[in-house]
Amino acid sequence: MALPDPGEQARRFIKVREAHRSEVQQDYVELIADLVAEQGEARVTDLAERFGVTTATVANTLARLKRDGLVEDRPYRSLSLTAAGVAMADASRRRHDIVIGFLLRLGVSPAVAELDAEGLEHHLSAETLRAMEAFRG
C-alpha cells in the first residue's frame, strides 16, 4: 500500500477538478439537445425543473454557456445550441449512453444505472470508456 509519487497523485486530483469545471456545461447542452429533439424547444423552466434548481440559477449558468459560445444568445427566446454546443451535446449523449449500457450489462438495475451514470460519466478516460464499450455481460 505504498503512497503514489506526489506529482502523479497531484495530476490525478487536478484531472478531477478539471472534469468538475466542464461537467455542468456538458449536462446543460445535453439536456437542451434532448429537449429540442423530444419537444421541439427547450425552455428555461424545463431546465430548472429537470436540474432541480431555480430559474435564476439556470439564467446564471446560461450566461456562462453563452459567454463560452455554446448557446445562442437570444434573450426571452427558446434556447438553441451553437455548432460547438451541438458537438458537445452529441459527444456527451454518446458517452452517457455508453455508461448506461455498461452498467446495465454489469447487472445494475436501470434506476441505479441512470442515477450513477449522471456523475460517473464525467470521470472516464478514453481507455476506460473503450473497455466499457467492449464489455459484454
Add this chain to the structure above:
Amino acid sequence: MALPDPGEQARRFIKVREAHRSEVQQDYVELIADLVAEQGEARVTDLAERFGVTTATVANTLARLKRDGLVEDRPYRSLSLTAAGVAMADASRRRHDIVIGFLLRLGVSPAVAELDAEGLEHHLSAETLRAMEAFRG
C-alpha cells in the same frame, strides 16, 4: 429515447451535486490517514503537493474539516483525524480499493485505473459498488 420524468431526472442531478459537496472532505481524510500510516505524520505541505494546490488552499479546506469535526484542531502541529475522520477515511479507502480492483479486472491499465478512480469513486451507489466487487474478469 424518451425523456425521463422531470422529478426523477432532478433527483439524479441533485445527487451528483451532493456527491461533489462531500468529495473533497473524503479525499482529504483518506490522504491524511494514508500519510500517517506510511510516514508517521501528515503535514500541510504534503497535502498541498499531493493535491496539486497551494498550502493556503489546504489551510482553507482544513478549516472546514475542523469545523465539521473530522480533523483535530491543533494549529502548527501535524494533522490528525478525529474518530469521525478515521471512520470516513476507512470507508473512503475501502471504496477506492474496490474501484481500482474493478477497473483492473475490466482490463484498464493501472495508470488509467488510478486516474479515473479518483473521480469515479464519489459517484457510486451501494448497488453499483457491490456489482463491481462481484465482477471477476
Add this chain to the structure above:
DNA sequence: AAGCAAAGTTAGCCTTGGCTAAATCCTGTC
C-alpha cells in the same frame, strides 16, 4: 541561544454555482 529557512496561517481576492426577491418581457384571453 540566535538567527534563518521552512512550514503554516491569515488576509484579501476571484469564479462557480447555488439561493430569494424584484423587475421585466411575452402571450393568450377577453
Add this chain to the structure above:
DNA sequence: GACAGGATTTAGCCAAGGCTAACTTTGCTT
C-alpha cells in the same frame, strides 16, 4: 387592444474552493 399571469432576467446575497502575498511560528544549524 388591454392586461393578467407566466416566463425570464436582473440584482444582490452566500459558501466552496481556488489563488497570491504577507505574516507568524517552528525548528534546525551553527
